Amino acid sequence: MVDTVSYEDAQMAVSSIAQLASNVLVSVNTPMLGRGNVLNLDYDRANQLPADYDTDIESVWSNPNLFADGDDFSWETIQNNRNLYYQQQSSNQVLGQIDDTISKSVNVLTYHMNVGQTNTITTGSISMITQKQTISNLSSYTVPQAAGAKINLPTLPYCDLLFPNETCSDTSPITMNVRIVFFFFYIRL
Amino acid sequence: MSRSVSLGFLDSTGASRTLTNLQQLIEIIIPRDPSLTLPAMTFQNVSGQNTSSSGNNNRQFSLFYVNVTGPSALITLSASFEFKSNNPALGFAVIYRFDAIPILNSSMNMTDGGRVFCPAGKSNKYLIILILFFFFSLVVYFS
Numbered sequence: 001m002v003d004t005v006s007y008e009d010a011q012m013a014v015s016s017i018a019q020l021a022s023n024v025l026v027s028v029n030t031p032m033l034g035r036g037n038v039l040n041l042d043y044d045r046a047n048q049l050p051a052d053y054d055t056d057i058e059s060v061w062s063n064p065n066l067f068a069d070g071d072d073f074s075w076e077t078i079q080n081n082r083n084l085y086y087q088q089q090s091s092n093q094v095l096g097q098i099d100d101t102i103s104k105s106v107n108v109l110t111y112h113m114n115v116g117q118t119n120t121i122t123t124g125s126i127s128m129i130t131q132k133q134t135i136s137n138l139s140s141y142t143v144p145q146a147a148g149a150k151i152n153l154p155t156l157p158y159c160d161l162l163f164p165n166e167t168c169s170d171t172s173p174i175t176m177n178v179r180i181v182f183f184f185f186y187i188r189l
Numbered sequence: 190m191s192r193s194v195s196l197g198f199l200d201s202t203g204a205s206r207t208l209t210n211l212q213q214l215i216e217i218i219i220p221r222d223p224s225l226t227l228p229a230m231t232f233q234n235v236s237g238q239n240t241s242s243s244g245n246n247n248r249q250f251s252l253f254y255v256n257v258t259g260p261s262a263l264i265t266l267s268a269s270f271e272f273k274s275n276n277p278a279l280g281f282a283v284i285y286r287f288d289a290i291p292i293l294n295s296s297m298n299m300t301d302g303g304r305v306f307c308p309a310g311k312s313n314k315y316l317i318i319l320i321l322f323f324f325f326s327l328v329v330y331f332s
Contacts, residue, residue: 103205106197106199106203107199107203107204107205108203110199110201110203111202111203143196146194147220148220148223149217149218149219149220150216150217150218150220151196151215151216151217151218152215152216152218153215154211154213154214154215154216155213156212156213161209161210161211162198162200162206162207162208163200163206172200172201173200173201174198174199174200174206175199175200175203176196176197176198176199177195177197177198177199178194178195178196179193179194179195179196179197180192180194180195181192181193181195182191182192183191183192
């Protein structure tokens with residue numbers, strides 16, 4: 001693959017994929033932050049009695065306490081909160097999928113990069129810097145900033161630490177990936 | 190909104206590499222929200238407090254009130270309280286309570302938590318930051 005695809009092509013593809021992932025992340029966060037409306041269809045689907053309601057004893061529908069607001073068990077409150085509950089479920093799921101997508105993109109990028117190259121991706125919810133270096137450069141190195149996140153690497157025998165029991169020299173290439181992701185992680189108390 | 194910072198190492202084939210048994214720590218500095226405006230520090234004499242000082246409503250603690258009503262009940266909020274002691278030999282007891290005034294004395298403990306900070310013995314940085322995370326709580330009092 002590395003022989004037939006140029007770094008520039010890989011970079012362009014990764015940049016578009018990251019932009020897409022970022023847009024998805026922003027959109028799943030929007031209703032939960034109260035910054036946008038939920039699509040009618042989503043709302044309707046969230047409040048449709050599940051097909052397995054009669055057989056699924058663990059169904060969240062059986063526990064109105066999950067959706068009530070304190071003592072407020074009114075139908076509107078339950079519907080609103082049930083909708084949010086499902087939004088949160090999809091948000092957490094999407095978060096995992098995005099992480100997976102970005103990891104795979106970085107993987108491809110690494111494969112095509114040359115030593116000394118730095119790739120920066122800045123989107124609405126993901127900032128990422130990928131840099132290929134030789135191992136000898138890692139000691140007391142300050143990784144370039146991604147959205148203000150600063151990482152200082154101490155002086156360490158990186159060859160022994162990263163490639164134990166393998167051949168490694170000072171000129172072996174190593175890729176660093178700094179990622180900062182803005183997300184809304186929901187924990188139910 | 191939460192932010193997560195991660196650092197990964199990948200070898201020439203794109204496979205990720207693990208780093209274990211580090212003799213020295215890798216320093217990761219997570220930036221503050223750039224849109225956050227921090228109020229300036231104000232000087233306050235807290236060592237003169239006693240039970241009979243009417244200026245503080247006869248309480249042994251200096252009270253601070255922070256209203257953290259968020260724009261939406263779903264958004265997780267955190268309050269951070271930063272203070273720096275002028276006298277490193279002095280210890281501080283910090284107590285807090287949500288939605289009510291905290292009271293702590295020999296017979297009553299009406300707080301949601303507390304900590305004692307002793308700047309002396311630490312490095313020469315006495316800046317102490319107390320961060321509280323809370324969900325759906327409206328009001329917090331610090332003492």
